[in-house]
Amino acid sequence: MKKTRNIMIVGVGGQGSLLASKLLGHLLLEEGYDVKVSEVHGMSQRGGSVVTYVRYGDKVYSPVIDEGEADVIVSFELLEAARYLSFLKPDGRIVTNTRQIDPMPVIIGAASYPADLVQKMRAKGVKVDALDCLSLAEEAGSAKAVNLVLLGRLSHYFEDIEEDAWDRAIEAVVPQRFVELNKKAFALGKALKE
Amino acid sequence: MKTLLQGNAAVARGLYEAGCAFVSSYPGTPSTEITEEAAKYDEICCEWAPNEKVAMEAAFGACLAGKRAFCGMKHVGLNVAADPLFTMSYTGVNAGLVIGVADDAGMHSSQNEQDSRHHAIAAKVPMLEPSDSAEALAFTKLAFEISERFDTPVLLKMCTRVSHSQSVVETGERMVPPERPYEKDIAKYVMMPGNAKKRHPVVEDRTKALRAYFEAGFQQYKEGDRDVTIVLNRIEMRNEEEVVSPFAKHLGIITSSTSYQYVKEVFGNRASILKLGAVNPLPDELLTEFAGEVDRVVVVEELDPVIEEHCKALGLKVEGKNILPLIDELSQNKVAYALREQVPQGKKLDDAIPVRPPVMCAGCPHRGVFYTLGKNKCVVLGDIGCYTLGAVAPLSAMEMTLCMGASVSAVHGFNKATGGESAKKTVGVIGDSTFMHSGMTGLANIAYNQSDSTVIILDNSITGMTGHQDNPTTGYNIKGDPAGKIDLEALCKAMGIENVSVVDPYDLAETDRIIKEETQKEGPSVIISRRPCVLLKNVRTAKPLRVNPDKCTGCTACMKIGCPAISMKEHPALRVPATSTTPRVAVVDQTLCVGCNVCVQMCHFDAYEGMSKEGITYAERGGKQS
């Protein structure tokens, strides 16, 4: 039996992580895996920290990922990557947008945004892919395509899934008129040498 | 067809397949999508009711009339609807009636962490509890069968992790349920003492029959009948080949719902499991039989020790809350830790990671009201909704939040108790949906018993907090079609409130004037603060503002409104690296600002630039908002 693989998607409420998890869920189901995708709705949507769990394998039980279990953490915002670091396996990988969004305690001066987070995570021996997704998304045609840039990079860590399958998943979950744009953003993220 | 379906969507699919014809619910995380998804099936007449009690009674009426009916709510909603529930247990149903209730262990989006199973036990109605989407679909259909067969409403208990996780389901066709025309039956449906006395024994007998039914389903299954529809409760004996140590005690775990998934995650087939799908009534014989086959029994359940205490009352030796937490949701690591299995560990940075709590959105119309209330040092008794964020720094202008409607009722009591000058500083604040839910009755009390209370209704034209549901004040129904629209001003006036005013919360001076005026008045007042939620689809945001860094003095006056789009940064022309003493100026995040212009009114130095004349505008509203 193949071991269950765990992908966490983290970010700030309103950043569009829902599309990323929908696309992954679709892709993995098409590949024949048992899949569970879990997210929390409600209060935390409004600018709070949000997290989605995607798990797949021969048979998946728990809908959530716990500390020390994630193979990959995909992060839309740098501080959120650091916040959920303890959920990563010791040899896991972080794929993160370098965008920084100040949380309210930082805005009002009650706390500070820690500096050099990427370097600090690497110093702990964590593998980190840090990408400026916003500029790539804008290059693809919309700032909203950050999620596809991240997925493009993430696709490196799914050796057994063909590129076609990703394309089909994009076609299946993205509205028709945005398919080309999203494919372009995916390709840019994928082509990126770290 | 095999698809990935969210637990709530799977319940909706179950409603469709079971031939359910009527759904009435009130939104509440994590239950809301059941009804939103059900509304997508044209065959189901689907509605938002003003509150859960109304919803449940509407669903009861439909089942009485002979149509399968459903009503959905979050755990605290069942408190509101407890009154009809307890007596519907006596009347029973005609066509099937299923009540979906979603608990929120971990309080991701709730004001308390109550365990709904107590309601099932107290009301003496059966409760089914699915552990994933496939079971959510299957149990929903089964719940209708049980409801009709045993003449009882059936509770379907969801929880955040089952409601909001997607897993694989196999969908089927819609069935045509048996005809059940309404028949007059005063002895059964009129619950006055004489009739109710005769119905109570029926309820007690029904519980016994249900218990036997849940046991029998398992026995049939054990005898090899794999077609049996009611394998709600099942035993999975451990796989001896996977047991590592021959000396290890034979561990048996009794569990249900998402806890079952955590147990399987940790143990796979290394422990024996009694998985319960029906949590009320519990199968006494099955519990006893299972306990007899293993060396050590542990009950793994979220929140209260309901199953554990039932086992103990049966005289079984079980463990549970002595090793597992009573508070918060469980997880695979918590189960592993309690049962001394290996717990994976992750890495941590040495830095403190600042928290990221939810915030009022940039452009939220609630902001201006709370800023003004804080400025006037008002005592603010609040309510539940997005506006509860008025309690968060830097606004910090809400001092009480209890349950829906409590602001209006409590401000009356507060003012009666203190009177005089205190009443001139004390207000109740409530959202439009919450006012419809249970604020109206509180206002009737103010109008009747006459206190000098000021109630502020925050009318943002939607039920915001739960993700944009329409309500009786918005003029649209759940399908997004035009519907009846309650006129708040006329309603308050009709109750006898003479001072009713409307204010635009984006206009701080006017908001300040009205709040000062109305709180000073003798007798009751209602202020309606009216501006649509900025996230609504028909909102046309204005272009973002900018701060002229040479005009900004760094006084931080604009920071008092707690807008997530504004922060203090180094002057953009600064060439040397910033230090903690470098003077800072306000900066507007261009991706977040929607141009509501509230910050502009805070600035004494005209530093904000780029306002559009018309500000935020609105297109004709039509269609669905969520």
Ligand SMILES: Cc1ncc(C[n+]2csc(CCOP(=O)(O)OP(=O)(O)O)c2C)c(N)n1
């Ligand atoms: C009894 C009960 N039912 C449902 C909920 C879930 N809930 C919390 S706030 C809210 C509605 C808020 O809408 P509104 O009053 O219009 O305020 P807004 O969020 O739009 O500011 C709901 C349905 C609850 N907390 N309690």
